[in-house]
Amino acid sequence: MxxxxxxxxxxxxxxxxxxxxxxxxxxxxxxxxxxxxxxxxxxxxxxxxxxxxxxxxxxxxxxxxxxxxxxxxxxxxxxxxxxxxxxxxxxxxxxxxxxxxxxxxxxxxxxxxxxxxxDPAILVVGNNSPIRTLDDLIAAIRAARGSFSAAAAGAEGSLGHLNLNAFVQSIGGEYIYVAYSGASRIANELMGGHLGVGLVKPADVFGQIRSGELRPIVQFADERLRQMPDVPTTAERGINVFPHGKMxxxxxxxxxxxxxxxxxxxxxxxxxxxxxxxxxxxxxxxxxxxxxxxxxxxxxxxxxxxxxxxxxxxxxxx
CATH class of the missing domain: 3.40.190.150 (Bordetella uptake gene, domain 1)
Known part of the structure; x- marks a missing residue:
C-alpha cells in the first residue's frame, strides 16, 4: 500500500x-x-x-x-x-x-x-428537486410507500445509515437505503436527479450549498448551525434521530x-x-x-x- x-x-x-x-x-x-x-x-x-x-x-x-x-x-x-x-x-x-x-x-x-x-449531519436534495421544505420531504417519503431512495456514506450499520433509519422511522415512513463511499458521489447523484435525498456532513458539501446546487432541508441537531440559520433542526420538529443517545x-x-x-x-x-x-x-x-x-x-x-x-x-x- x-x-x-x-x-x-x-x-x-x-x-x-x-x-x-x-x-x-x-x-x-x-x-x-x-x-x-x-x-x-x-x-x-x-x-x-x-x-x-x-x-x-x-x-x-x-x-x-x-x-x-x-x-x-x-x-x-x-x-x-x-x-x-x-x-x-x-x-x-x-x-x-x-x-x-x-x-x-x-x-x-x-x-x-x-x-x-x-459535524452535525444534514439532509440535502438537488436544486432540481421538487422538495423544498421538511414538510415536503416527509410527505414525499410517506407517499412513496417504501420506494423513496435515501443515501449516506457507509454500508448498512454505519452512522449515516442508523441516523437515516431513525429519521424515517420517527416520521412513520419507509425507504430504500443507498450506500456510497463518500459525500462527493452522493452530491453528484443528487444534482443529477438520481436520488431522493442524501445525508451528509455540511463540511463535505457546503460549497454546493453556497452555489445553490444542493438544497439543505433539515439539520440533525438540537440547535441550528450559524451558517444555516434558515434550515430547521430535527429537535425543533420533535423528530428523534438519536434514539440510542447522541450520535x-x-x-x-x-x-x-x-x-x-x-x-x-x-x-x-x-x-x-x-x-x-x-x-x-x-x-x-x-x-x-x-x-x-x-x-x-x-x-x-x-x-x-x-x-x-x-x-x-x-x-x-x-
Whole structure:
C-alpha cells in the first residue's frame, strides 16, 4: 500500500523561526496517521493544524494510510510506543467498527486527547428537486410507500445509515437505503436527479450549498448551525434521530494507550490551542463544522455515549 508523507514546506531542512517556545513534554516532531486519502475532509483538518503547530515549534508529519474505515492507520497508532510521537485521528467510524466486533481493535488501546471537529449531519436534495421544505420531504417519503431512495456514506450499520433509519422511522415512513463511499458521489447523484435525498456532513458539501446546487432541508441537531440559520433542526420538529443517545460524527485525536500524564497534558494543550485559534475557527465557520476542543471527562463521555449507541443499535438490528 502506498504511504504518503507530507511535511510543511521547508520543515524538512530546518525548523522555521517561531514566536513561542515549544510545549514542554511534547516531541518536536509528531507523526499523525490519517486513515483517509489526501485531499478529503479529514485530511484537510490535519493540514489546517500543521502551520498552527509549527508556530509553536512542533513539526506535524501527516501520514495518509487509507483503508479499512481508518482502522489500518489506527492500528499503527495502537502499536506505537506511548511517547507522544505517534498520534491518529479517530471518529464515529472507528467506534461503529469496534462496537460491531468486525475489527480486532478495542477502545482501550487508545488514549483520547482532544476533539478536533464535530459535524452535525444534514439532509440535502438537488436544486432540481421538487422538495423544498421538511414538510415536503416527509410527505414525499410517506407517499412513496417504501420506494423513496435515501443515501449516506457507509454500508448498512454505519452512522449515516442508523441516523437515516431513525429519521424515517420517527416520521412513520419507509425507504430504500443507498450506500456510497463518500459525500462527493452522493452530491453528484443528487444534482443529477438520481436520488431522493442524501445525508451528509455540511463540511463535505457546503460549497454546493453556497452555489445553490444542493438544497439543505433539515439539520440533525438540537440547535441550528450559524451558517444555516434558515434550515430547521430535527429537535425543533420533535423528530428523534438519536434514539440510542447522541450520535453525531466527530473527529478526535488519539494516541496509543499508556501515554504518560505529562505528555498527555502537553499534547492536549498544544492541539487545543490550535483548534481554538482564530485561524482554525475561521475554517470551521467557512466549512460549517464545529470545533470546541473538548478533552478529559467531556470527551470521554462523548465517545462513550456514541459507542454505547452503536452497541444498542446493533443489538436491536440482530
Amino acid at each position: 502506498e504511504r504518503r508523507h507530507f511535511i510543511v514546506a521547508g520543515a524538512a531542512l530546518a525548523m522555521p523561526a517561531v514566536t513561542r517556545a515549544a510545549v514542554p513534554n511534547v516531541p518536536v516532531e509528531i507523526r499523525l496517521y490519517v486513515g483517509f486519502a489526501a485531499g478529503g475532509a479529514t485530511d484537510l483538518l490535519a493540514r489546517r493544524l500543521q502551520p498552527l503547530l509549527e508556530r509553536r515549534g512542533h513539526r506535524l508529519v501527516i501520514d495518509n494510510v487509507p483503508g479499512g474505515g481508518s482502522t489500518i492507520a489506527l492500528n499503527r497508532v495502537a502499536l506505537s510506543p506511548p511517547d507522544g510521537r505517534t498520534l491518529g485521528f479517530a471518529s464515529g467510524g472507528l467506534l461503529s467498527l469496534v462496537a460491531s466486533g468486525e475489527v480486532p481493535l478495542r477502545l482501550n488501546q487508545f488514549t483520547n486527547l482532544v476533539r478536533i471537529s464535530q 453525531v460524527q466527530m473527529t478526535y485525536l488519539v494516541g496509543p494507550a499508556g501515554v504518560p500524564a505529562p505528555v498527555q497534558q502537553g499534547l492536549i494543550s498544544l492541539f487545543r490551542e490550535a483548534v481554538l485559534s482564530p485561524e482554525f475557527q475561521a475554517s470551521a465557520n467557512e466549512d460549517a463544522f464545529l470545533a470546541d476542543g473538548i478533552h478529559g471527562a467531556p470527551l470521554e463521555a462523548a465517545v462513550d455515549e456514541m459507542f454505547r449507541g452503536f452497541q444498542a443499535a446493533y443489538a436491536r438490528m440482530r
